Amino acid sequence: MDLTSIRVTTPAGTVELSPDRSHVIGRGREADVPLTDTKVSRRHVELVPEPDGWIARDLSSNGIWRDGARSRQVVVHGEVVLHLGGSNGPRIVLWAPQPQPRPEPEPHGARQAPPMKDNSEAQTVLAGPGARMAPPPPAVPAGAPAGTGTPAPARAGLMRMLPTLIWLAAVGFTLGALVALS
CATH class of the missing domain: 1.20.5 (Single alpha-helices involved in coiled-coils or other helix-helix interfaces)
Structure with a gap:
């Protein structure tokens, strides 16, 4: 699957994170997306790029909340709104498109369907049952009269x-x- 970046919008602004590694949202100095709210842990949420899309994992003791319910992890396809540290905690918005599958290569030795014939120049000939097409005329030998x-x-x-x-x-x-x- 081709995974794209994830966009994170917090009260402090919006940042786009690449899928080359996991990223942390939290109050700590080492956080990739820092938040300065007392409800937020130093390492609160980990954003993990997986083959099937982004996962937001709770690393805190206060939790992540989605639609008023506490969640341990959330799959991010499209827009996801989370609250950190409680249902009334700081609001973050995650947005990532669903990854598109890569076309699978043909296995070695696999048979492919024959190419379709182009019949755009074909003409319909109405003939009775059992009618046969005449063979093509013979080629003109070189040097034959016009x-x-x-x-x-x-x-x-x-x-x-x-x-x-x-x-x-x-x-x-x-x-x-x-x-x-x-």
Whole structure:
């Protein structure tokens, strides 16, 4: 998972912490995010970067409070509001996006699906059941006189449409005969 930084907003301001290590919020001088409230312990909350996201762990005896209830640890996905040292203690806001999974590499020797064929240039040919496509014309040998081999592009298009045109003419003839007989 790709873990991003975590944003911590306290009464003193906002700081962004990197996911390269754990960080401490507290009253002590060594705290990464210092708070100067008597309800806050020297090492009150540890923010731990985990593969599935950030975790806020209580290190204090006074606790961390979320939505009026005491918690030992809180998963931080999106915005999380905590109070330190009691439900009316200093308010901190943690914000971290949910980590996005990395695409998994294909195992060695795994078979991949064959690439999709591009049929955007294909033409529909309506032919009766059992109809077969004509084989492609033979290649023109080098030095052959002009006019031999494949037909001109316009004529080639008409040749491909010929079975469809014949089918449409037969349907038209059949419909005309039915109308005349009724």
